[in-house]
Amino acid sequence: SQKIEQNSEALNIQEGKTATLTCNYTNYSPAYLQWYRQDPGRGPVFLLLIRENEKEKRKERLKVTFDTTLKQSLFHITASQPADSATYLCALPQSGGSYIPTFGRGTSLIVHP
Amino acid sequence: NAGVTQTPKFQVLKTGQSMTLQCAQDMNHNSMYWYRQDPGMGLRLIYYSASEGTTDKGEVPNGYNVSRLNKREFSLRLESAAPSQTSVYFCASSEVSAGGLEQYFGPGTRLTVT
Numbered sequence: 533s534q535k536i537e538q539n540s541e542a543l544n545i546q547e548g549k550t551a552t553l554t555c556n557y558t559n560y561s562p563a564y565l566q567w568y569r570q571d572p573g574r575g576p577v578f579l580l581l582i583r584e585n586e587k588e589k590r591k592e593r594l595k596v597t598f599d600t601t602l603k604q605s606l607f608h609i610t611a612s613q614p615a616d617s618a619t620y621l622c623a624l625p626q627s628g629g630s631y632i633p634t635f636g637r638g639t640s641l642i643v644h645p
Numbered sequence: 646n647a648g649v650t651q652t653p654k655f656q657v658l659k660t661g662q663s664m665t666l667q668c669a670q671d672m673n674h675n676s677m678y679w680y681r682q683d684p685g686m687g688l689r690l691i692y693y694s695a696s697e698g699t700t701d702k703g704e705v706p707n708g709y710n711v712s713r714l715n716k717r718e719f720s721l722r723l724e725s726a727a728p729s730q731t732s733v734y735f736c737a738s739s740e741v742s743a744g745g746l747e748q749y750f751g752p753g754t755r756l757t758v759t
Contacts, residue, residue, distance in 0.1 A: 575750030637687035
């Protein structure tokens with residue numbers, strides 16, 4: 533099964549800066565990768581999905597890249613705001629051909645005003 | 646459109662007691678899932694149901710049973726609760742057959758077993 537690594541240390545940045553979160557995976561290369569946001573005391577919320585043939589995907593201030601050679605995805609939030617403070621989870625299929633995701637442990641982002 | 650709903654929101658059980666966590670979705674999704682989330686462990690899949698009438702074990706099924714009551718509802722039962730089952734439980738749904746890989750989560754049930 534897939535092993536996912538996300539930085540367990542919180543990322544602290546100043547408002548207005550770009551936040552960059554990393555998701556590394558081992559084993560096989562997935563057909564797609566997802567990013568979710570989780571606020572304290574709430575369930576995760578889907579943000580973006582990027583497929584293996586897409587190098588980059590954007591949605592408003594969010595940008596995701598997917599490097600299958602490095603086995604890594606980067607999640608960027610530009611012009612960050614305190615409201616962006618949350619835990620961000622990376623998710624990949626459990627195995628080749630599976631639609632069931634394995635989730636990373638998440639990285640906490642704290643945006644300071 | 647409520648999305649995914651879960652009841653109860655909070656529950657305290659004594660060791661050995663049983664309970665059922667309820668989950669319902671109104672998005673007409675075929676697939677439903679139960680996860681538990683523990684500090685430092687991330688989300689772990691307990692059971693899932695690919696479609697009405699089917700259920701399969703996930704990564705951590707021991708101590709749990711599930712029932713896919715109909716397309717909308719998927720319940721999780723703890724027959725004899727143990728302190729190790731203290732966790733936050735999330736239900737989720739997705740519509741894989743229509744190409745929808747993203748999951749929609751409920752608000753969670755916070756369970757404490759003493």
